[in-house]
Amino acid sequence: MSISIQKVSPAVGAMVKGVDLSVAVPPDTFEVLEGALAEHGVLVFRDQHLTPAQHVAFSHLFGSLETHVISEALLEGYPEIYVVSNVVEDGKPKGRPYAGTYWHSDLSYKAAPAMGSMMYALEIPEIGGDTMFANMYVAYDTLSPGLQRMLEHLWAVHDFGHADRRYFSKRGAAARLNETARKKTPPVEHPVVCTHPTTGRKALFINPGFTSRFVDMTEEESEPLLEYLFEHITQPAFIYRHRWEMNDLVFWDNRCTIHHAIRDYGEDTPRHMHRTTICGEKPVPV
Ligand SMILES: O=C(O)CCC(=O)C(=O)O
Numbered sequence: 001m002s003i004s005i006q007k008v009s010p011a012v013g014a015m016v017k018g019v020d021l022s023v024a025v026p027p028d029t030f031e032v033l034e035g036a037l038a039e040h041g042v043l044v045f046r047d048q049h050l051t052p053a054q055h056v057a058f059s060h061l062f063g064s065l066e067t068h069v070i071s072e073a074l075l076e077g078y079p080e081i082y083v084v085s086n087v088v089e090d091g092k093p094k095g096r097p098y099a100g101t102y103w104h105s106d107l108s109y110k111a112a113p114a115m116g117s118m119m120y121a122l123e124i125p126e127i128g129g130d131t132m133f134a135n136m137y138v139a140y141d142t143l144s145p146g147l148q149r150m151l152e153h154l155w156a157v158h159d160f161g162h163a164d165r166r167y168f169s170k171r172g173a174a175a176r177l178n179e180t181a182r183k184k185t186p187p188v189e190h191p192v193v194c195t196h197p198t199t200g201r202k203a204l205f206i207n208p209g210f211t212s213r214f215v216d217m218t219e220e221e222s223e224p225l226l227e228y229l230f231e232h233i234t235q236p237a238f239i240y241r242h243r244w245e246m247n248d249l250v251f252w253d254n255r256c257t258i259h260h261a262i263r264d265y266g267e268d269t270p271r272h273m274h275r276t277t278i279c280g281e282k283p284v285p286v
């Protein structure tokens, strides 16, 4: 069967058909997928039947794999697999519940953020638990030339603890990041506009989850422009909302998209996913 790639929304994402990810992917198919990922930002593969080892093997084609800083959510025997799950078995959580329920790009709080992430659906709610993706090329392209130029000179601070403070502690929930994880993730600085290494296109590299302020400015000073940009980059026209099916594998490029998991299902509705994370490089300024 030949490979077909079709857009799933005007702004971002494509559905890939005709590829079985459980067996070795030939080099020409790999090249097509690599190009499609950088162009569309998100690739959806339906009806894949993958063991953890096969999931890891396919991910590994794209680079070395991260071991997530939240070590208690790693799959036993497969430290490359980060379990995103609200399932509790014998009183023990099987993974990280409600991960990424705010807009973010994976590991943007690291000096070398993630290139891409691959999430595989093993148990999903009948309704709900979708994931949204937004296109950061389009977010950049649709700004005025004046603001584009200004942003090209700015750098921003990315901080894992920011999401905790902003999205959890403020809502009265306990901080979710323990001391060890906190120590391993000191704030880092990245250019606000980056060049994608594959396409050479410019993309905005900020996100509401982890970007706390502009470099050399206070949070207070940064807030008005950051808030404006966060609103801009998450507007409905830039988004694809993925409605998960069992055995979906979704591969997203963290260098040109941001994503948001939607927490709209009950605590006793199981949602269980495996994620691998492909290491990336330090973002390249324009
Ligand atoms: O559960 C999801 O849909 C995504 C969670 C998330 O942000 C991630 O694992 O990177």
Ligand SMILES: [Fe+2]
Pocket (backbone or CB within 6 Å): 099, 100, 104, 105, 106, 259
């Ligand atoms: Fe994420």
